[in-house]
Amino acid sequence: MYKQHQFFKAADDRRGQASFCPNCGQAVAATDEFCPNCGFKLHATTDQPSPSVNTAQSTASSTRKVRQQAQRHMPTWGWGLIAVIVVILIGGYLYGQNYYQPLNQLDRDLTALKTGRGLAKQVTSTDPSLKITNDSVKPMVTYFKNNRKSLASLASSLKSRSATNDYGIQFVKTGKAWLFFDKYQLQVTSVYATLATNHRNVALSVNGKHVATSNKATYEHKIGPYVPGSYTLTAKGTVSGHQITNEGTYYLRANGQTYDLDLRTISFTVNGTPNTTVYINGENEGTINSSGTLALNDIPWSNRMMLTGKYKAGSQTLTAK
Numbered sequence: 001m002y003k004q005h006q007f008f009k010a011a012d013d014r015r016g017q018a019s020f021c022p023n024c025g026q027a028v029a030a031t032d033e034f035c036p037n038c039g040f041k042l043h044a045t046t047d048q049p050s051p052s053v054n055t056a057q058s059t060a061s062s063t064r065k066v067r068q069q070a071q072r073h074m075p076t077w078g079w080g081l082i083a084v085i086v087v088i089l090i091g092g093y094l095y096g097q098n099y100y101q102p103l104n105q106l107d108r109d110l111t112a113l114k115t116g117r118g119l120a121k122q123v124t125s126t127d128p129s130l131k132i133t134n135d136s137v138k139p140m141v142t143y144f145k146n147n148r149k150s151l152a153s154l155a156s157s158l159k160s161r162s163a164t165n166d167y168g169i170q171f172v173k174t175g176k177a178w179l180f181f182d183k184y185q186l187q188v189t190s191v192y193a194t195l196a197t198n199h200r201n202v203a204l205s206v207n208g209k210h211v212a213t214s215n216k217a218t219y220e221h222k223i224g225p226y227v228p229g230s231y232t233l234t235a236k237g238t239v240s241g242h243q244i245t246n247e248g249t250y251y252l253r254a255n256g257q258t259y260d261l262d263l264r265t266i267s268f269t270v271n272g273t274p275n276t277t278v279y280i281n282g283e284n285e286g287t288i289n290s291s292g293t294l295a296l297n298d299i300p301w302s303n304r305m306m307l308t309g310k311y312k313a314g315s316q317t318l319t320a321k
Contacts, residue, residue, distance in 0.1 A: 139229025
């Protein structure tokens with residue numbers, strides 16, 4: 001009887017003790033099956049951790065397992081590959097930083113001007129009508145190959161970042177290379193010019209390529225666009241039965257220039273011994289008459305004209321230069 005009394009007393013003592021909801025901390029009675037504040041089921045979760053604690057512990061445990069598994073399953077060669085890639089990326093960046101340094105780019109451009117190799121890729125223009133190709137930059141290469149002092153002068157001008165020079169070429173930034181590095185190119189002036197001649201049916205050509213034929217005595221024809229450089233300008237026509245050529249090599253670099261390709265002739269009288277045959281640059285132009293004269297009209301003029309007379313005296317031929 002005494003033991004039974006003690007049991008009920010202990011039960012009464014437990015019911016009298018204050019309890020709290022493990023989910024929200026609200027005070028609850030020992031006889032409550034659910035928390036009156038949050039509705040949490042009390043007796044079913046006795047000795048169990050709260051959901052938030054349990055979830056956090058489970059997530060942490062899962063994370064540790066995944067990390068441990070990754071560490072266990074990453075092969076040695078994988079870590080080596082990652083290290084190699086990192087080294088390549090760093091080395092590539094350092095190489096590019098040096099390769100695309102402006103002065104190094106300029107040195108390569110100047111070398112291309114000397115040799116012509118790869119120059120078209122390093123030349124640009126603000127004129128969309130000017131097509132930059134291996135053929136279109138040849139006149140520029142030709143000029144600087146034949147004029148080393150001019151190349152040295154251009155190099156000095158570009159390295160000092162001079163705003164202008166006598167060659168129609170500038171060194172400018174034109175964009176990015178590999179997203180990180182400034183790209184520079186040789187920017188050239190787009191050259192337009194005019195060819196003029198003074199007879200009909202004169203064929204005009206640039207570097208051997210026919211560009212126009214005159215249809216009147218005073219004739220002009222616009223040409224371009226061209227890259228600055230050495231160009232051979234030629235006019236060919238027939239005047240008074242003579243085939244005449246006016247040809248010269250010019251450095252085209254500025255817009256609006258007119259190049260005179262007149263077919264010039266001269267008329268004069270040769271005095272000498274009668275029956276002397278007269279030659280100009282090896283071509284027979286006639287014989288001096290009995291009065292000792294020979295009138296020559298519309299003879300093609302050249303600063304290299306050579307006038308020669310040949311006279312036969314018996315079996316000998318006498319030549320006068």
